[in-house]
Amino acid sequence: MAGGTARGWFEGDDLRRVLPLFSLAFGLVAAITQPSSAADIVLAAVPVAAFGLWAFDSKVPLASVSVGIVVPVVVAQRSGQLEPVMFNVTLLAFAAARWSRSLVSAAWLGVLAAATPVLVALIQDPMEVAVGIWLVAIVFVWVIGRAVERQERLVAELEATRSQLAQQALLAERRRIARDVHDFVGHGLAAMMLQVTSARHVLRRDPASAEEALLTAEQVGRRSMEELRRTVTLLRRDDEPELAPVSRAHEIPVLVDQARAGGLAVELRIRGDFARVPPGTSVALYRIAQEALANAAHHAPHARTLLGLELVGGDIRLVAETCGPVATDRAGDPERPRYGLIGMAERAAALGGECAAGPTPDGWRLSCRLPLEARHQVPQKDPRRT
Template identity: 35%
Template sequence: MEEQQPSREAARGAPPRWRAGPPSPLRRWVRGPDGEDGRVARLPWPSTIALTAVVLAGSRFAGHAQTGRVPLDAVGAVLLVLACAVLLVRLRHPVVAVFGASAAALVYLAAGYPYGPVFFPVAVGCFTAVIAGHRRQAWGAVAMLWLGHLAVAHWLYRWLPPAHDAAPAWTQEVAVAAWAVAVVAVAELVRVRREQWARERAGRAAAAKRRADEERLRIARELHDVLAHSISVINVQAGVGLALLDSDPEQARTALTTIKSASKEALGEVRQVLETLRAPGEAPRSPAPGLDRLPELVEQAAGAGLTVRTTSTGRPVTLPPGADLAAFRIVQEALTNVVRHSAARTARVAVGYEPGALVLRIEDDGPASANEAGGSGNGLIGMRERAAALGGTVDAGPAGRAGFRVTARLPLTGHPGRTP
């Protein structure tokens, strides 16, 4: 995907379009065919024309049954067309649309024309305004229409057409009020439902982003642990080979052999991680490393000049895959840190099988190395993240006078192992 380039507005100092604030609810609801928001959406001509035709035909038909009202004439038709025409701006200016439709309907009723679909434009305008977030304005427009109709029907009717008109029954006002409440209630229901859908979509998007971030961190930890350990061994052996190349060619050859072995193993593990990325969902071609490969770590550490003594306490059990991999990587990273940051030539790895937990302790006698380690500083962070993902902990700190100790506790509750 090509990187977005800033627009001319950005070059003049205006904020880029993609950095603007979130669109309003209406603009999220109505989008143009090119994906832009409602500012470039076309006017809703088809729906407005269809609504106008329904209102005109329905009002003319309703007038035949209301002989006491003023027959629908050209002026009445113009008022109905105005009530519908103002809805053309409902997507851009919903408040103007709902108040315009309500005002035109009120004038139409005050002129004594027949009741009927004249309320449809008001309902559409109210619905659009509520969805757009202008709830109080929509309620106010509907309330204005109802109160205006109440005044016309029970007070101003003496001076308004038709002549010799009488006040209608109060049941009619109850019906009009019920209609207004129903319109507002339906609009509010749709608004609430759309907000729920928006929250659900945002929740799904956040969950997907969280899963992607977790996967990215997992891959970063894997690559860090693989490369940091192998490159540390390669770095130490390269230094030995350079120092002994002239004086002890055989020892230099041994160092080069260790470099070849460590680099081959690192390439294999990196390839496994990359294959998992290229073919998600497929099972890895080789099993993930675990504590059964602890002797390999000891051998690699010995190639780097570090003698590692291992002990095991408790009754060994088969570990869950996640805990087994985490234990291996924690030991691997701890030994890598000893090679990088400590002048000690011996280290101790203790594996303890406790009821419901695996306890790892890796320590050296120090002192700290004066050489530049070249580390990224993410080793301890990665160990803690691995343990935390399983509900465990990692403690790291000084041991003795100059040494360093890493203690990891990985819970195995819920993953009962079996004696191998």
Template identity: 35%
Template sequence: MRVGRPLFHDTVLAVAVAAASVALFVLYDPEQLRAQGVLVDGMRAPDALGVTLVLLACAPVAVRRRWPLGAMCAALVPETLMTGLGYGTGLAGVAGLVLLYSVASYRGLAMALCGLTLSVVLYVVSAVAGPVAALRWSDHLVVAVVLVAVWGAGRSLRLRRAYLEELKDRAARLERAHAADTRAARAEERSRIARELHDVVAHHVTVMTVQASAARRVLGSDPELANEALSAIEHTGRMALTEMRDIVGVLRTDARAELGPQPGMRDLPALVEQMREAGLETLLRVAGEPGPVPAGVDLAAYRLVQEGLTNSLRHAGAGASAVVTVRHEPHELDVRVEDDGRGGLLSGEPGHGLVGIRERVALYGGVLSIGPRSGGGFEVRARFPLKDGQ
């Protein structure tokens, strides 16, 4: 339908141009030109042959968009015959102007210049050798100006069309780039939320599992101790729900006012105390003068300690102990979690938690080392670079 519609429009235009050209051809007969003071010696009066040639010159207008230069060349044949037979119309006709405009509008500069050259040359030939040779020089100048103006209008339209296409293409590229950036941002945000949820759930569920196991073992012999363990489970569960609500609340636009601050190294004493209640003897050591730490590094350091202690609680075994060391240096923050257990992580691949910690540390340009200690046990250590002491 898109191909047929321009062809239909051009066919209608060809019919209109033919009607106008025939009318001009019939009206401008030798008698009228003589009345206007123009010498018309040798000029033939309009007849059936002349009308047929005019119609043949107008017919190529129907394919002016598909083959503009070919249509112009096809129209030149009857135009030349009319000049040679003495009818004297030349390329100043309406069909010639329409085809010249089409060549300039739908083809490149080289073809457009070729079309303009053909138009000018043929008119010059008809002006020198044809019946219109007696026209005044001002009349020839007007025809030349009209030809150049029609050609310039076609070129201007082509350049404007190309400019609009470039704008559309640029807008499409920008839209695709924006969509790609949006997808990347969403994927990054999903990954971040997944890491946060894993760290929260893995830590609290591990603590609750250990405390539930302890409560089950002493339920019959020491109900008071079992009650303390159950209370600790309840408290840990509430903490897990609160943290998960804060994380998931980021996805809700109406929950921003309810969000609390993210945990950081200021919460390490409470985390260590929680691990002690769960049965892992834990010690916190802080060296150096604490200074301002970027929020992202603060959260990453906290999650590293949380994941390290969770793995120690899960894999170190009964009677194991852990030490958390935080060392503040002028240009570096050193965080280390060590335990003296049997290092159960060596029996398999690191879990998603340690993979997430590796991504967190790499995000802030830190260096992470995970592995067994030389004297036994397991160690998780990260060193975060700080710029200008921050």
């Protein structure tokens, strides 16, 4: 590997342009070490030119220049001289195996290269070429070329897969941060706005209630700021931080009390020992309950809400059901993204569970199932409402 990319030592353009140099070396060795005429030197130079044309012009197919390699090699061997130029055929076999667009074309050019020693044996009289040795050499080089081609392909696929995994990890991290920001900032601001609105409505006729609502809004704001500051600190650390305490399932009753203090009519029903719920599942359960209550306060503030938690075998079931008037979406914003339920569905799916939500004859219902032992899966559903 070079520079961390799929460009390896056997990179196509670099190695391809080396082949004419090898062909030139074979021709020079043949011309220097063995008696040769001017015609023989020309024949030895033709494969060099053919390899050069193919190597430096990517539009020239190897099948076209293969004739300019095989024919001069065969003719040059008519007198039994210049045998080193036969190495051009092994170069042809390697190039066919390495750069052919398909296995079929690579095989046909390999057969042509392997047939060259046989053709030489037919025109030589007496026969002086070692056909068996050349056949073994050509086949061996062809196999090496296929191995190099496969290695390059695997390296490219590995690099593409690594890039895809990096993109998926980045998207997963962005979604996780989006869920956390939605939970920390969105819920805190929604609760603060609810209390501020309550204070504004009773400011003149009941100053004490207005002051209490503002105090609650202040407490919610401080708590949200602490959670946001903690999250930003964890994200900015370069090392692997120890996780700070986070809200878990056993704090859901406190969450319900806060919703009641904000004016939401909510009833909580719990069955089972939630102390044995694993930490990750416990945090997800708390966040889903938090979002369900926030949705109820936003979309059905005058309805009654039932929040039920139950341990059934190896599953945890959460049901949030409102009974009463449900506010409709603004007509001017029908396609607003529903990030609340998207986040709940992603949290459930990450643990191997599922969430479903939809209208009922009396209001709205959210049903969520989480396994007690997390099983990581990919989210399958896109929710439609937050």
